[in-house]
Amino acid sequence: MLTRDLIAPRNADWTIPQNWERFMPAEHAVWDTLFARQSAALQGRAVREFFQGLDVLRLSRPGIPDFDELNERLFARTGWTIVSVPGLVPNEVFFAHLSRRRFPAGNFIRAADSLDYIEQPDVFHDVFGHVPLLAQPAVADFMQAMGAAGLAAMKAGALHRLARLYWYSVEFGLALEDGAPRIYGAGLLSSFGESRFALDSPEPRRRLFDLRRVLRTRYRSDAFQQGYFVIPGFDALLRLLEDNDLDELYGELDEEPDLNP
Template sequence: MTEATAVLNPPPEGANADWTIPQDWAHYTPAEHAVWDTLFARQAKLLPGRASDAYLRGLDVLKLSKPGIPDFEELSDRLMALTGWQVVAVPGLVPDDVFFDHLANRRFVAGNFIRRPDQLDYLQEPDVFHDVFGHVPMLADPVFADYMAAYGRGGQRALGLGALKQLSRLYWYTVEFGLIAEPDGLRIYGSGIVSSAAESVFALDDPSPNRIGFDLKRVMRTEYRIDDFQQNYFVIPSFDELLRVTVETDFAPLYAEILAQPDIPIAAILPEDEVITRGTQEYARAKGGAQIV
């Protein structure tokens, strides 16, 4: 999600009440456009045969291969015609209530800055490449676009039920780091994977992580970390099923049940899990952090 709980209200100087700011596309330097082009070219070589069909279609239909950082107004025009979404610029991480309101109203918030050339492989705070290249192509898919709006509405409810941490795990393990089972095998669609050269390979090819069939309650009980490769990936059977589960579930009693149960440690395998790949945890052990039960 946004890791926004530490961000303080009100909006910073120069931002609107909803935290949006002008993208100011003209302010990008040739060097900043070159960073986008370098990142785009690298991922464009990696993703065919790895990314989901929906992601690759979105990348094509939104014309993100055009050189340079995309202009949000042009991008929003194309996206609005497809699924009713638009991309709005924000100065950085935004508060949770602001984030959910934008999603519920089909506005995707994106940072308007781009990483430096020495940060190509990792950046802690999401930049325009992660936000636009990673997230926006999936918003061109009608079913996933509906899922994101439903998530925004669910987030507004979760704030009042004290279950934000649990719901944030759903975002993390789907929108950010989700896998999908397609006829030709597992594919990536999560933005944290498709925007990362290293994790685009690790998520599908490395023997270390677990790949587990998606279960809503299981996902919302499972811890995660933000600063390294994932050791659990959850695999959805389809975007239709992800949307169906999201809109048909009564989350209030589910939250009550989950909040009464312990969290599930990273890398754990439960007896009831649908284990697609049981990970070796070699990577996690090498980093000194595996938690296996």
């Protein structure tokens, strides 16, 4: 979500053709390696809805997904589509896409010698991490609402607050399932190391989700998280945005100090 300086492509919305046929066998092999490893690692760790999404969208088929085929199945489920972009995009472009039920996915995949970490999110993070849950109506509606909330936060000068909500939910969120925390955040779903750390390590704090605390809590993008927030279920996500006046909260929190995780 957060961006660096990039040269914009010709389209004003930063979209580019996927040109799926240009991916080389070695690139498809990287996807297959990551998919097999991560699917096994997430057994008993990810929420059930994640695996349901893999199944209904047929993401287990070999190779990097062809977005034309993927979008037929995803749109039929929740009205979302995946659009191809060169990499990170400006915040206003990113949130505008979300508000229109479009998820931007990087049109590249990491190298075979960089399976565990890349600086920019690639097609594996974006599609494997985010897309399966977009097949769930509650998550699909929440993500669209996040897009509108992001655009509003930019106008209010409060993007840093909204970024924390996105970070601790969409990217690194945990949800209760059968009384135990499970992974639903894309940053965790797509990370071999942190998907274990988030649930098993005694180091990070795991708190029940509290919107005010989340909006006040800093995060780091260059290390495993020091804290995670746990929602009771996906219906609670949308209520976070529907039942709270974020503009009012932003103003109130300007009088309170930020928190470390």
